[in-house]
Amino acid sequence: MKALVCENKTLKLEELVEPPAPEPGEVRVRVVSATVNPTDRDMLTGSYDLFLKLLGPGGRLKTGLEFAGIVEKAGGRYRKGERIFGYTNLMKGPKTHQQVLNVKEKYTAAIPDGLSFEQAASIAIAGNSGLVLIDDIAKLSAGHHVLINGASGGVGAFALQLAKKRGSRVAAIAGRGQEEYLTRLGADDVFDYTRQTVETLQGKFDAILDFSTLLKFRQVRHLLTEAGIFIPADPLKNLFDIVASPLRKHKTRYFLVDEGSAGKLSQAAALVAEGGIKAEIDSRFSLKDYQEAFGRLDRKGRRGRIVLDMQDTAT
Numbered sequence: 503m504k505a506l507v508c509e510n511k512t513l514k515l516e517e518l519v520e521p522p523a524p525e526p527g528e529v530r531v532r533v534v535s536a537t538v539n540p541t542d543r544d545m546l547t548g549s550y551d552l553f554l555k556l557l558g559p560g561g562r563l564k565t566g567l568e569f570a571g572i573v574e575k576a577g578g579r580y581r582k583g584e585r586i587f588g589y590t591n592l593m594k595g596p597k598t599h600q601q602v603l604n605v606k607e608k609y610t611a612a613i614p615d616g617l618s619f620e621q622a623a624s625i626a627i628a629g630n631s632g633l634v635l636i637d638d639i640a641k642l643s644a645g646h647h648v649l650i651n652g653a654s655g656g657v658g659a660f661a662l663q664l665a666k667k668r669g670s671r672v673a674a675i676a677g678r679g680q681e682e683y684l685t686r687l688g689a690d691d692v693f694d695y696t697r698q699t700v701e702t703l704q705g706k707f708d709a710i711l712d713f714s715t716l717l718k719f720r721q722v723r724h725l726l727t728e729a730g731i732f733i734p735a736d737p738l739k740n741l742f743d744i745v746a747s748p749l750r751k752h753k754t755r756y757f758l759v760d761e762g763s764a765g766k767l768s769q770a771a772a773l774v775a776e777g778g779i780k781a782e783i784d785s786r787f788s789l790k791d792y793q794e795a796f797g798r799l800d801r802k803g804r805r806g807r808i809v810l811d812m813q814d815t816a817t
């Protein structure tokens with residue numbers, strides 16, 4: 503099988519031996535689509551090396567968190583040939599930039615009719631994260647007001663649409679030229695972070711979600727309602743505010759989607775299949791063009807996810 507391997511912080515496409523037979527509780531998948539996320543770049547540049555050393559499986563496969571593909575071997579709750587999708591644990595899981603993958607079943611769900619492999623791959627983490635953030639942590643419903651910083655990216659685009667679906671009013675922040683796009687996704691108000699700082703916004707919000715991973719609690723506490731909560735996407739960069747939260751009126755909430763949830767994956771897929779939410783795909787690349795796909799990560803103004811066609815390796 504072909505896979506992206508990491509050597510000296512550089513990626514290479516190599517021919518590797520397929521993984522051994524799956525362990526109990528795992529499913530073996532031929533990967534059709536995978537995504538390229540900011541976290542993959544962080545993996546490559548070594549930001550997580552210490553954690554990987556302590557927790558990870560080691561090895562040269564370091565990139566790829568989401569996938570969609572075809573079950574290769576019957577077992578567990580799947581038939582051979584079934585279409586499934588999912589994600590893997592950031593530190594401990596296998597990586598999805600390989601053509602054959604053994605992954606824990608609890609990190610997977612069936613792809614419903616009407617959803618393509620690339621759509622399914624693009625919502626695995628975004629859908630799961632959106633449901634945890636909007637329904638479980640922020641508990642948004644009609645009458646609530648939410649501010650989403652970084653609303654044009656992979657997770658933000660899903661969270662924005664879900665918050666609207668739950669009846670909340672959404673203010674969305676993204677870069678230049680995204681107003682029409684975010685309005686189409688349902689945003690009630692759109693702000694351009696290159697023209698206005700978050701500190702100068704008006705209004706009060708029941709929840710503030712930050713996908714830029716740049717915001718600090720002190721910048722936004724004045725924008726929160728009495729019971730308002732701030733939820734940063736990177737808990738590691740906000741540990742102090744999370745720990746200090748019980749002593750404060752306004753809360754900063756811990757958010758980490760590292761455990762598999764087949765139920766949430768199924769729920770996210772159903773929302774897209776039924777047409778309530780769009781799986782936003784920024785761009786598509788063949789596996790052989792992985793360098794362009796990773797290059798796209800460095801460009802501002804992406805809309806949704808970057809998707810890799812994992813079976814297209816012809817030169």
Ligand SMILES: NC(=O)c1ccc[n+]([C@@H]2O[C@H](COP(=O)([O-])OP(=O)(O)OC[C@H]3O[C@@H](n4cnc5c(N)ncnc54)[C@H](OP(=O)(O)O)[C@@H]3O)[C@@H](O)[C@H]2O)c1
Pocket residue numbers: 539540541627631651652653654655656657658675676677678695713714715716735736737757758759760801802803804806
């Ligand atoms: N804790 C968890 O379990 C969990 C789960 C999922 C994701 N995450 C994290 O969440 C973050 C977002 O993920 P993603 O996949 O959605 O990333 P993404 O697709 O790169 O989206 C990031 C968004 O932030 C925007 N942005 C960049 N600089 C900004 C600024 N100064 N002010 C406001 N917005 C800004 C980007 O817009 P421009 O392109 O226009 O700059 C883009 O809309 C990542 O760091 C990821 O690791 C955490």
